[in-house]
Amino acid sequence: MSVEENLKSSATTDEETKNPNPNSKEDDEELEEGEIVGEDDDASSSSKKAITYQPHPLEHSWTFWFDNPSAKSKQATWGSSLRSIYTFATVEEFWSIYNNIHHPSKLAVGADFHCFKYKIEPKWEDPICADGGKWTVTFPRGKSDICWLYTLLAMIGEQFEHGDEICGAVVNVRNKQDKIALWTKNAANEVAQVSIGKQWKEFLDYNDTIGFIFHEDAKKLDRAAKNRYTI
Ligand code: MGP
Numbered sequence: 001m002s003v004e005e006n007l008k009s010s011a012t013t014d015e016e017t018k019n020p021n022p023n024s025k026e027d028d029e030e031l032e033e034g035e036i037v038g039e040d041d042d043a044s045s046s047s048k049k050a051i052t053y054q055p056h057p058l059e060h061s062w063t064f065w066f067d068n069p070s071a072k073s074k075q076a077t078w079g080s081s082l083r084s085i086y087t088f089a090t091v092e093e094f095w096s097i098y099n100n101i102h103h104p105s106k107l108a109v110g111a112d113f114h115c116f117k118y119k120i121e122p123k124w125e126d127p128i129c130a131d132g133g134k135w136t137v138t139f140p141r142g143k144s145d146i147c148w149l150y151t152l153l154a155m156i157g158e159q160f161e162h163g164d165e166i167c168g169a170v171v172n173v174r175n176k177q178d179k180i181a182l183w184t185k186n187a188a189n190e191v192a193q194v195s196i197g198k199q200w201k202e203f204l205d206y207n208d209t210i211g212f213i214f215h216e217d218a219k220k221l222d223r224a225a226k227n228r229y230t231i
Helices: 003-013 043-048 069-074 091-098 145-156 190-204 215-224
Strands: 057-067 082-090 112-117 133-140 166-173 177-184 211-214
Touching: 057 069, 057 091, 057 145, 082 091, 091 145, 112 145, 133 190, 133 215, 145 166, 145 177, 145 190, 177 190, 211 215
Parallel strands: none
Antiparallel strands: 057 082, 057 112, 112 166, 133 177, 133 211, 166 177
């Protein structure tokens, strides 16, 4: 089952969806999925109909962040134009935001769009990211939308064996290409990083070699930082 099918199916097969709404039906009466509360054979009761709603909580809350290219070009220090835009904690909240925002192919060149675990800032300076690093995949300009979605679904759907290692992901829209990077916590933990990188490539069906850069190297060496791991 694909990552996307997995997360979507969790919205319909979870036993929780069968729980009655405590506010509107007797505790010992089981509701069928999709049943309308208050519905019975008596047509006169139709005016009391209400639809059950049971959100599907994610393991973690996640925050979308955006760095606007025009504000970024005027900033004195890196990160000063970075803004958190929305935090979600359920499958339903994820789709409601995802379906109403621009995907990478529609973002302006220079934009950075991030999805990070709640309370982790998408910066080398964040204490949880500080000893971490990132895997990066690249795409021709405008061709990263599907892989961005699959990356989000794999993260929020907890598909990674070493999911605790994950901080978040960012898509960078640039002139020549789009880049998606997966940020992790403990760069020195090679076993965990390699496992994450391999699983990510499988989820994306991405066959080119990818590299892992330590943030510590990027801080010191900037563009000259070399991959510490490749797969
Ligand atoms: P970038 O936006 O990740 O890559 O970093 P871009 O724009 O595609 O450029 P390239 O270098 O990959 O070709 C661009 C620059 O922003 C970096 O070289 C750093 O100087 C700065 N920068 C990026 N990040 C993620 C950080 C960060 O977390 N903290 C700080 N202080 N600077 C950063």
